[in-house]
Amino acid sequence: MGKIMNQSIFNKKNLLLLGFIVLLIAPLFLTDFRLNLLGKYLAFAILVIGLDLLWGYTGVLSLGHGIFFGIGAYAMGMYLKLEASGTTKLPDFMAWSGVQELPFIWVPFQNPILAIILGIFIPLMIALLLGLLTFRNRINGVYFTILSQALVVVVVTLFVGQQGLTGGTNGLTSFNTIFGFSLASTTTQTVIYLITAAVLAIVYFASKVLINGRLGQVLIGIRDGENRLRFLGYDPAIFKTFIYALSAGIAGLAGMLFVLQVGIISPTMMGIIPSIEMVLWVALGGRGTLIGPVIGAILVNWAKTSFSESYPDIWLYFLGLMFVIVVVFLPDGLMGLFKKFQKRWSGLHDKQPDSARVEKNYS
Amino acid sequence: MSGTILTLFNGLSLGSILLLIALGLAVTFGLMKVINMAHGELIMIGAYVTYVIQSLFLKYVPEPFFDLYFLLSIPIAFLIAAGFGILLEVSLIRFLYKRPLDSLLATYGVGLMLQQLARSIFGAPNVGVQSPSFLNGGLTIGTLVLPYSRIFILSLSILCLVAIFLYFYRTTNGRRVRAVMQNRQMAECLGVQTRRVDLVTFAIGSGFAGIAGCALTLLGPIGPTIGTYYIIDAFMVVVVGGVGALVGAVVGAFGIGFFNTIFEFFTSATIGKVLVFMLIIAFLQWRPSGLVSSRSRVLDE
Numbered sequence: 001m002g003k004i005m006n007q008s009i010f011n012k013k014n015l016l017l018l019g020f021i022v023l024l025i026a027p028l029f030l031t032d033f034r035l036n037l038l039g040k041y042l043a044f045a046i047l048v049i050g051l052d053l054l055w056g057y058t059g060v061l062s063l064g065h066g067i068f069f070g071i072g073a074y075a076m077g078m079y080l081k082l083e084a085s086g087t088t089k090l091p092d093f094m095a096w097s098g099v100q101e102l103p104f105i106w107v108p109f110q111n112p113i114l115a116i117i118l119g120i121f122i123p124l125m126i127a128l129l130l131g132l133l134t135f136r137n138r139i140n141g142v143y144f145t146i147l148s149q150a151l152v153v154v155v156v157t158l159f160v161g162q163q164g165l166t167g168g169t170n171g172l173t174s175f176n177t178i179f180g181f182s183l184a185s186t187t188t189q190t191v192i193y194l195i196t197a198a199v200l201a202i203v204y205f206a207s208k209v210l211i212n213g214r215l216g217q218v219l220i221g222i223r224d225g226e227n228r229l230r231f232l233g234y235d236p237a238i239f240k241t242f243i244y245a246l247s248a249g250i251a252g253l254a255g256m257l258f259v260l261q262v263g264i265i266s267p268t269m270m271g272i273i274p275s276i277e278m279v280l281w282v283a284l285g286g287r288g289t290l291i292g293p294v295i296g297a298i299l300v301n302w303a304k305t306s307f308s309e310s311y312p313d314i315w316l317y318f319l320g321l322m323f324v325i326v327v328v329f330l331p332d333g334l335m336g337l338f339k340k341f342q343k344r345w346s347g348l349h350d351k352q353p354d355s356a357r358v359e360k361n362y363s
Numbered sequence: 364m365s366g367t368i369l370t371l372f373n374g375l376s377l378g379s380i381l382l383l384i385a386l387g388l389a390v391t392f393g394l395m396k397v398i399n400m401a402h403g404e405l406i407m408i409g410a411y412v413t414y415v416i417q418s419l420f421l422k423y424v425p426e427p428f429f430d431l432y433f434l435l436s437i438p439i440a441f442l443i444a445a446g447f448g449i450l451l452e453v454s455l456i457r458f459l460y461k462r463p464l465d466s467l468l469a470t471y472g473v474g475l476m477l478q479q480l481a482r483s484i485f486g487a488p489n490v491g492v493q494s495p496s497f498l499n500g501g502l503t504i505g506t507l508v509l510p511y512s513r514i515f516i517l518s519l520s521i522l523c524l525v526a527i528f529l530y531f532y533r534t535t536n537g538r539r540v541r542a543v544m545q546n547r548q549m550a551e552c553l554g555v556q557t558r559r560v561d562l563v564t565f566a567i568g569s570g571f572a573g574i575a576g577c578a579l580t581l582l583g584p585i586g587p588t589i590g591t592y593y594i595i596d597a598f599m600v601v602v603v604g605g606v607g608a609l610v611g612a613v614v615g616a617f618g619i620g621f622f623n624t625i626f627e628f629f630t631s632a633t634i635g636k637v638l639v640f641m642l643i644i645a646f647l648q649w650r651p652s653g654l655v656s657s658r659s660r661v662l663d664e
Contacts, residue, residue: 137647137648139652142467145467146398146595149598150599150643157636158633161631161632162633283468313479313482313483316475316476317476319472324473328459
């Protein structure tokens, strides 16, 4: 019995390693265009790991992660924009809106290291604040979800409205260089791609460690029976706030890697629809597993790219239909489907209860 | 002075629209613990129904009777939106009871599909609906002009509120709804057909969304995303007001309506939205489960 389990874990590890190696050598066999797309998907994959920690493991659904992603992306974009405009000149859109000197919000972003730190730190702090103010008052479940979506509306309106500070609806674009290297060059893009893949691996394994540890048990406990955990002496609010802030920070990190490869960030990329699409990636891949959402993010975005190339109209139908199908028929996503088949084939673990999932049978 | 009164009036008007939308939401959420994200698209359906009826009248009905289209479209919008609601409940939502987050996602998916459907049928650009002539112009008080259309919407939502109040508190069906809201299992034990109550209530809530859509055609052009513009504010009304009592929705709707317009008047549209959001968060520190919450000993999950 134990041997079989060990073996299957060993196989899983091997598969993961194989997947990572494929990602590492992808620059050798993909065209620049495809590699750039893959890099974008990997940035999304980093984000969904954070979202999955929050939703899949802790049971808190945020429809506002586009904001954290976007703020990270803007932080990097501001640095790139400043570097593109030279140290003394203003970014072009500021001149158009009549801004005379660099606004103080922009000043720290002249320094790339500071920009990277802020790109993680600002989303983290926003989430920390909102999390403390809501979870401590036991504002849970759908109420929190609705508030997180309202946050999207507020931030997007703010970004669109402050034309002189954020570039308005156009967002930030036309970047030139990073650390003096041209962003257009293939070498720079390949290096950025490799960094993205490495960050994905690091975030993945760090989350794995986190989930396998005691903290992971507490998080799953919050998901499956928050009150029971409270009776045991844990304060769910602290854990939820922590994981919300962590996932926001991860989203910010993903946003920075995204903007480096896509070269533009605008309010539409952080709005309501992108935020909810992110949730779909997690749901389709399989919430409550770490590898599922990563696969989900890559798969859905690949499908989106191929669909939008040929039939842009159908994409929204498809997206909506996927939501319905996944929620009604595949609550555990593709990974759940995969596990089901695996069980059926092996026929061994049939009678074992699924220990990871405790049904909520009280209301 | 007149500017202040106009601002207050606009706040009242926005509040009445939010109330019309939030009534349906509050009822379905309070009753079934289901968040219907497609509610915004039911509003859109109501708006497009009005548009279609208007176009038909323009084509086939002689000029003097044109204005009647609006009076006709209110009940029709109600019925069609209610029909969509029933369809949604029977085909999807009843599988998702007690899974509020999942129902939210699934209905969101339905909403996206309906939006795209509207885009395919009516085109992506907004379409204008010609207001009936008796709602053009406005009531003049001194230097102040209060548009008739907004006064009409205000009266319409008050009418709806009274109707839903009478239904809830003065009819047998309404008593059943309240019983199920308070304790579903006990109501079931006493012979209330909870499934039927759910279905009828959901249909009524959806119908109100249709009426809201109809009313929105008076305020400007309509498009496939008209619902999403209002829906999040309407959800905030539910969060602030709490579920289980109509008073909460009323106070929540007019509160958010007022503060929204006042903040926008004194700052700008964008800063106003931020301030309202902060105010809501601050309010929830004081009243985490909304203004009016039903008390129970059940550990809420």
